[in-house]
Amino acid sequence: MDFPTIHTNFWDAIIAVPVIMVLTQLIKIFFKVPKSYVPTVALAIGLLLSVFVSHRGHLVAGLFMGWFYGYAAVGAYASLKTMILSYLKKVRRE
Template sequence: MELFPTIHTNFWDAVIAVPVVMILTQLLKKFFHIKPVWVPTIALIIGLLISVFISHRGNLLAGLFMGWFYGYAAIGSYAALKTTIIAYKKRKAKRT
């Protein structure tokens, strides 16, 4: 008996799922004017839904584990991208 599920990371996990979560989160934020405090929770829920019902259906533990990965990877990627853009704009404004 395995205590932990065997989870295989594939192309879907690495390249498609996290950007899909980011895009869906941004679309929902734009169209429904969601408060910023709720955006990470929504990204996590979208990640869980995609993982459990699409990419890892049939294995609930793997779906939940990878759903957390999708959601939090999207949150972290968005935060890093936003911080980079803000730093770039500040640096560019400082030079002029």
């Protein structure tokens, strides 16, 4: 079995993850998705975006990278939220 060559490029690093973050937030706002389902929504968007846009024609590569896109978006969002809340807590103490 041949495994596809997977290259990380500009799309992966700069565009895909923020696009997934924005789409997930829009879906969360407009469709009132419960917080416990938000990571699943991000994963689904990551898989769809990867399979049908960035790795079209390579299902294994699309699924592999889509998993990373989705969970990178979840991690980036959690990190950003923690950083902002920490900063606001610090500012309020001063």
